[in-house]
Amino acid sequence: xxxxxxxxETTTMQFHVLAVDDSVIDRKLIExxxxxxxxxxxxxxxGVKALEYLGLVDDEIANTNTDSNPISTIKNxxxxxxxxxxxxxxMPGINGxxxxxKIKESTTLKNIPVVIMSSENIPSRINNCLEQGAExxxxxxxxxxxxxxxxxxxxxxxxxxxxxxxxxNKRKPMAExxxxxxxRTKYNYI
Amino acid sequence: MxxxxxxxxxxxxxxxxxxxxxxxxxxxxxxxxxxxxxxxRGRTNSNMQRQxxxxxxxxxxxxxxxxxxxxxxELQDEVNPNFVEEVVTLYYRDSVRLVQNLEQAxxxxxxxxxxxxxxxxxxxxSSSSIGAKKVKIECTQFREYxxxxxxxxxKRTFQxxxxxxxxxxxxxEVYFQFARQVGPVEKARRPK
Numbered sequence: 001x002x003x004x005x006x007x008x009e010t011t012t013m014q015f016h017v018l019a020v021d022d023s024v025i026d027r028k029l030i031e032x033x034x035x036x037x038x039x040x041x042x043x044x045x046x047g048v049k050a051l052e053y054l055g056l057v058d059d060e061i062a063n064t065n066t067d068s069n070p071i072s073t074i075k076n077x078x079x080x081x082x083x084x085x086x087x088x089x090x091m092p093g094i095n096g097x098x099x100x101x102k103i104k105e106s107t108t109l110k111n112i113p114v115v116i117m118s119s120e121n122i123p124s125r126i127n128n129c130l131e132q133g134a135e136x137x138x139x140x141x142x143x144x145x146x147x148x149x150x151x152x153x154x155x156x157x158x159x160x161x162x163x164x165x166x167x168x169n170k171r172k173p174m175a176e177x178x179x180x181x182x183x184r185t186k187y188n189y190i
Numbered sequence: 191m192x193x194x195x196x197x198x199x200x201x202x203x204x205x206x207x208x209x210x211x212x213x214x215x216x217x218x219x220x221x222x223x224x225x226x227x228x229x230x231r232g233r234t235n236s237n238m239q240r241q242x243x244x245x246x247x248x249x250x251x252x253x254x255x256x257x258x259x260x261x262x263x264e265l266q267d268e269v270n271p272n273f274v275e276e277v278v279t280l281y282y283r284d285s286v287r288l289v290q291n292l293e294q295a296x297x298x299x300x301x302x303x304x305x306x307x308x309x310x311x312x313x314x315x316s317s318s319s320i321g322a323k324k325v326k327i328e329c330t331q332f333r334e335y336x337x338x339x340x341x342x343x344x345k346r347t348f349q350x351x352x353x354x355x356x357x358x359x360x361x362x363e364v365y366f367q368f369a370r371q372v373g374p375v376e377k378a379r380r381p382k
Contacts (some may be wrong), residue, residue: 024284025316028277030299052311090311141258141319144265 014039015154020050020087020099021117026140030086030117033147039154042082047094050087055080056106082112083154086138089118089125097129104133113153117142238372245365254358259321271373275366280321281361288313289352296345306344307336324354 017039019030027043034041035079044050085103089096103109116129118142126137135153138146249255259274266273291309295302316328328351335343 023312023315023319025277025281028280029262029319032270032273119311119318135312140315141261143261165280 003006014038014040014084015153016042016080016081017150018050018053018085019043020045020085020091020096022046022091026088026117026142030142033142034086036103036144037147037150039150047087047099050085050099051094051102053080054082054085054103054109056102056109059149084113084115084150086115086150088111088115088140089116089129091121093150097125097132100129100132100134113156115153116152198365204323237371238368242365242368242372246367249361249365253323254361255321256326257321258318262321272370275369277361278320278366281316281322285313285316285355288316289355292348301344302343303336303339303344307333310336322355322358325351325358328354 012105017034019027019034019041021027021030021043022045024045027045031041031043042053044053085099087099094102096118100114100116103112103114110133112134114133115136115138116134117138117140118125121166129137135145136149250259262274262277288309292306293311295306295309310329310332314326314333317325317329328347332344332347332351335341335347
């Protein structure tokens, strides 16, 4: 799964979407929908795997490491660039809402737009997600018209991502720092 | 003696001319054959396409499929020509374990309605994703019986659900088999 976008690839303005869903059929569907819109897609089957992919390892998991070296707690220090996360709400383990919350609480990931999908039309659920920072809430089954709504969020996401973020967190010094390579003026190509 | 040589020469030349004529005719016949076959395949294919469309329409009219199936078809292209069939195959393969789980759970005494509802929530989701309208209706009914704690209702509905599930599977198998015949025939016969 190639999550690394080199400078050469940014000229085609390809967006990378991370999709999270525990249903194998819905994973196939969302992947196809996103690929139809020419997005680069990575699909995972759980919230835990999504967090691992994003390089955000749960503190509980990190603290069980006997090695006290902070670098060893970072699983994905390579340049994983994700422009949008679309996740199912009902999942075993970490559900979509929890995943959303963890992303918004992370200094490195909070600017990534998050979209929630759910088969159930529950207004309080929808409101909670939107209040927690979700950009959109799609009712399943997700359609092409829903995926078409992602474009403005993706464009905005790319713009924000280019703001330098040198906040150094004492707990995870390496993970929070953006290396100079990540700062690229991609929006020159718009 | 002179005439003997002339005669054999004439025969050779004649034989050569005849062989040229035959090979030319054969080549023309092959070309004519190809043209005719393409023409007639085109004609039969459009009949088959019409039959396929009728088959599909009847599945919609009888309520087996809903709009989601159309959405899936719109995701098919030259690169992914069998997307719908792939999704449906995946659905029938993946839902086997859910059906088994539900069957086992329905045999327990007392019934765990929360667990039954959870399984059915997943089953309904997948069924909805492929546009399985009648199956989805049974799923909704089942969940309603879970909500009201109606065990008999759950069991009855589950039997009905399995029937709809199996019926749809057979109908779609026929549909996809026919669709596969219609699709490739059109592409393979295109002349260079």
